[in-house]
Amino acid sequence: MASTPDPTTESPLTGAPVRGEGSGYRWYVLFLLICTLLFSVADRLVFSILLEDIKAEFDFSDAQLGLLGGVAFTLTYVVAGFPAARLADRSVRKNIVAGAISFWSAMTALCGAATGFWTLFFARTGVGVGEGCSGPASQSMLADYFPRRELARAMGFLTLGSTLGTAFGLIAGGLLAEEFGWRWAFVLMAAPGFAIGGLLYFTVIEPRRGRYAPVGMSTDQTPLGETLRSLLANRVFLGLALGWAVQIMIGYALAFWMAPAMIRLFEVSVGDVALYLGLAFLIGGVPGPVLGGVLTDWLTRFDERWRAWFPGIVSLGCILPLWLAFRSGDFAVFLGLFAIGYAIFVASQAPIMSGIQSAVEPSQRGFAVAVALFFNNLFGQAAGLYLIGWLSDTLEPTQGNAALAVSVLSVSFAAGIGALAIFVWTGREMTRSGYVERIKAEG
Numbered sequence: 001m002a003s004t005p006d007p008t009t010e011s012p013l014t015g016a017p018v019r020g021e022g023s024g025y026r027w028y029v030l031f032l033l034i035c036t037l038l039f040s041v042a043d044r045l046v047f048s049i050l051l052e053d054i055k056a057e058f059d060f061s062d063a064q065l066g067l068l069g070g071v072a073f074t075l076t077y078v079v080a081g082f083p084a085a086r087l088a089d090r091s092v093r094k095n096i097v098a099g100a101i102s103f104w105s106a107m108t109a110l111c112g113a114a115t116g117f118w119t120l121f122f123a124r125t126g127v128g129v130g131e132g133c134s135g136p137a138s139q140s141m142l143a144d145y146f147p148r149r150e151l152a153r154a155m156g157f158l159t160l161g162s163t164l165g166t167a168f169g170l171i172a173g174g175l176l177a178e179e180f181g182w183r184w185a186f187v188l189m190a191a192p193g194f195a196i197g198g199l200l201y202f203t204v205i206e207p208r209r210g211r212y213a214p215v216g217m218s219t220d221q222t223p224l225g226e227t228l229r230s231l232l233a234n235r236v237f238l239g240l241a242l243g244w245a246v247q248i249m250i251g252y253a254l255a256f257w258m259a260p261a262m263i264r265l266f267e268v269s270v271g272d273v274a275l276y277l278g279l280a281f282l283i284g285g286v287p288g289p290v291l292g293g294v295l296t297d298w299l300t301r302f303d304e305r306w307r308a309w310f311p312g313i314v315s316l317g318c319i320l321p322l323w324l325a326f327r328s329g330d331f332a333v334f335l336g337l338f339a340i341g342y343a344i345f346v347a348s349q350a351p352i353m354s355g356i357q358s359a360v361e362p363s364q365r366g367f368a369v370a371v372a373l374f375f376n377n378l379f380g381q382a383a384g385l386y387l388i389g390w391l392s393d394t395l396e397p398t399q400g401n402a403a404l405a406v407s408v409l410s411v412s413f414a415a416g417i418g419a420l421a422i423f424v425w426t427g428r429e430m431t432r433s434g435y436v437e438r439i440k441a442e443g
């Protein structure tokens with residue numbers, strides 16, 4: 001495959017020369033990818049603010065709602081995620097991202113036409129194309145736009161899309177539901193995705209694959225079996241992927257279950273929860289990933305193993321403010337402590353995402369992200385969300401309205417301990433495998 005124009009030296013529209021390394025074009029691409037992730041998360045999590053209305057209309061249990069929030073997405077990875085990731089490692093990644101956002105936007109709109117559990121389940125499965133197809137291609141592209149010394153920072157900014165999407169999904173979804181009903185909320189949330197897809201397709205060019213890879217790393221895609229064997233033998237990648245899958249249970253628990261938990265605990269309206277919880281996500285989630293990326297870039301100057309140690313520490317560290325929030329009993333205090341806990345949690349994402357890109361060959365980056373996101377969905381969404389829903393149903397006779405909050409906190413605490421153990425092991429494997437020495441040699 002012939003190399004494509006270098007995005008730091010050629011215009012995406014005319015091919016004319018532009019400024020070199022300092023060009024703002026790569027930040028424009030990053031901005032579009034942030035917007036893509038924003039609507040991937042917003043279209044996925046708008047469901048959470050509509051849970052109580054949907055539950056009332058269809059008489060769903062919390063366990064059924066957990067299935068709709070988690071298992072429906074995991075199925076997508078089997079059907080579409082892995083093939084799309086393989087395609088991303090040899091084809092035009094920006095086209096994959098543009099096609100993905102257009103498709104999942106259409107499926108989000110179809111959620112508004114659901115007639116019961118199974119129609120909503122299959123529509124939600126289609127929405128799962130978002131992260132399954134766009135995530136690997138987006139992260140792989142960024143690794144070719146930003147050198148390793150800046151990659152954690154870029155991934156931190158990319159993670160802002162997740163935070164902004166969570167807040168936007170809650171606020172916009174709640175307000176739209178109060179004004180037009182939950183069905184039209186799905187339809188209206190879907191509309192902006194088509195415009196973003198058009199901008200990606202017409203204004204973004206494909207970066208040269210492996211532009212910042214260390215000398216000797218391959219940019220030619222290997223057969224599927226060889227790629228799988230290589231990733232399974234790569235203990236640094238496995239540690240980062242499995243640690244991410246366990247600790248992301250906390251993130252999905254907060255994003256999916258927090259709105260209904262607050263409605264039950266504080267007996268406030270859907271609109272109030274949407275607005276104030278959305279603002280809490282913004283207050284904590286905007287500085288958190290950016291500071292996490294900046295701190296990771298600084299810490300790894302001294303020791304590369306901080307890409308594993310840092311997310312392990314903050315995964316467990318976020319539990320204390322969350323525990324205090326649930327014990328406060330005051331709506332305003334709850335929101336403040338929740339924002340602090342969420343900020344600590346999202347600081348973990350940049351080191352994990354940049355670590356995965358650094359740990360694998362350029363020809364494996366998209367597929368490696370797909371594997372990691374599959375585990376995220378398998379443990380974080382499918383298992384984690386269902387486990388919380390099942391535990392809430394089990395505890396409801398004794399805990400009442402507090403059952404869901406207790407379930408969220410219990411599962412998050414267990415996930416924090418498990419993630420810390422896995423990331424500590426990963427740091428050790430970074431030394432044993434020669435990963436740290438390779439990074440030092442790269443300079």
